[in-house]
Amino acid sequence: MNNKNNGVRQGVTGVTSTVGNLAGGLLGTVGGAVGTVGRGLGGTINNTTGTKAVGDGLAYVTNGVESGVNSVAKGVEDAGKAPGK
Numbered sequence: 001m002n003n004k005n006n007g008v009r010q011g012v013t014g015v016t017s018t019v020g021n022l023a024g025g026l027l028g029t030v031g032g033a034v035g036t037v038g039r040g041l042g043g044t045i046n047n048t049t050g051t052k053a054v055g056d057g058l059a060y061v062t063n064g065v066e067s068g069v070n071s072v073a074k075g076v077e078d079a080g081k082a083p084g085k
Contacts, residue, residue, distance in 0.1 A: 017081060024077030031069030038062020 042059030046052050 020077050020079050024073040027073035031066045034062050035066030
């Protein structure tokens with residue numbers, strides 16, 4: 001009976017790990033895109049207007065969003081991992 005329960009637990013862990021990795025990967029992609037777009041727009045604003053305050057502020061905010069989303073993505077991926085792995 002113990003082997004059967006262990007097999008079920010491993011199967012469930014495999015599914016949750018796959019779903020967690022997929023969701024974490026997608027979140028990481030979105031976070032990276034937000035950060036990249038923000039830095040690009042920030043640089044464009046700085047170069048166009050000649051002032052750094054607005055462009056740097058935008059880049060700062062989107063870098064924060066990127067960092068936060070990446071932390072959540074890592075947590076989602078870690079949640080599906082089997083204990084001790």
